[in-house]
Amino acid sequence: MINFLPQIYENELLYSVIARYQRMTGIVSKRALVEDLFGRIIKYYSSLFPQYIQSFVDLYILEIQEQFLEHFPEQYLKMMQSTIDPEKPSNWLRLFVRNNGKNRSPLRHLLFMQFLGVEVDELFLSDDIKGKVHVFNEHSPSFDIESRRLEWLQLIKENPDANRSQLKEKGKGLHTWIYRHDGEWYEKVTPRMQKRKKSETIDWKQRDKECLKMARNAVNAILNRNGKPIRVCPSNIRRVLGVGSWFNNEKLIYTNRYMQDTKEDIDSFSIRKIKWAIEEMIANGEELAPYKVQLYAGFGGGNKEVRKLIIKVFEDF
Structure with missing residues (x-):
């Protein structure tokens, strides 16, 4: 009403x-x-x-919000449990200035009075009540420039590798104030994006020798491992070594050639698994039969091509 x-x-x-x-x-x-x-x-x-x-309305509220964030440092608002997200349409300040009938925190009433420059006694003891009046005030910062500078320098010190964008994100309200009111000093002390150092030149021939030796050791480890066999292939070689895709770099000529030469085809790998299964079943005293060997090796029971390989291995035995 x-x-x-x-x-x-x-x-x-x-x-x-x-x-x-x-x-x-x-x-x-x-x-x-x-x-x-x-x-x-x-x-x-x-x-x-x-x-x-x-x-x-939007213009009015945004102007209040901008002046409010310039007036109070972010750290102070955090201490007062009254931080403001400028991007959030429903932040407490925007709700506070609207006539929405909601309860408002006494602490935030005091904050807003401090922002307006109104004393508590002046508000409650004054006989000159005008109601709601549209007034624009020029607000001077509550905190002196030296304290803001020290806070900004501390942020830079705590984040030595951060660029300007990252520093801005970490100190939103502080960055806005410093950049607007102390821009010349900001330019002098705030680091720009550092140029990446050129990586050292790689001796690919030497690297190839080292990687070839590592690949040979990995193949031996795969072939002599305990338990169920795994296939010799580039991906498993890298997995055993714990290295990434850089191991496939085309400049590692001899390493790549060795991995391709030692790569097991499907039948060779299947035969190796079959032999392992037979040896395991004999050691455990289990009855040997093509179907049981096929299941023990993990092929499933419906693969006819594997069944033929098992029968061939049995004949060789």
């Missing part, structure tokens, strides 16, 4: 009066504005009724 009306100027349009009213009260929703003004919802609006008031 409407509880005050802005001063109406001579020859002022209703559009202008309502727009100033919405801006003063902080009401965002047009539906809520109509209900606040007229006490009910109007389903059909006249073409003369204001329809584009939202931009006035």
Whole structure:
């Protein structure tokens, strides 16, 4: 329900009066504005009724938010449990300045009074009550420039490898204040993106020799490992060595050639698995049969090509 009306100027349009009213009260929703003004919802609006008031409100709230964040350092707001995310439409400050009927924290009332430069005694003891008045104040920073500089230098010290974008992200409110009010000093002390050092030249011939030796050791480890066999192939060689895809670099000529030469084809690997399964079953005193060997080796029972290989291995035995 409407509880005050802005001063109406001579020859002022209703559009202008309502727009100033919405801006003063902080009401965002047009539906809520109509209900606040007229006490009910109007389903059909006249073409003369204001329809584009939202931009006035957004501009007003954003201006308050920007000045508020310049006035108080982020660390201070964090200590007061009143941090503000400027990108969040529903942060506490935006909700605070709107006439939405919600309870407001006493602490945040005090913060906002401090922002406006109003003393508590002055607010409650004054007989000169004007109601809601639209006022723009020039706010001077609460904290001196030296303390801001020290805080920024400390942030740089704690993040020696951070570039400007990363420092800005870590100290959002502080960065904005320093950049705007102390830009020349900011440029002098804030590090720019460091150029990457050129990597040392690699002796690929020597690297190839070293990698070839590693690959041979890996193949021996695969062939002589205990338990169920694994296939000799480049991916398993890298896995045994614990190295990445760089091991396949085309400049490692002899290493790549060796890995391709030693790579097991499917039949060779299957025969090696079959022989392992037979030896294991004999050691465990189990009955040998092609079907049981096939299952023990992990091929499943329906692979006819593997069954032929098992029978061939049996004949060789």
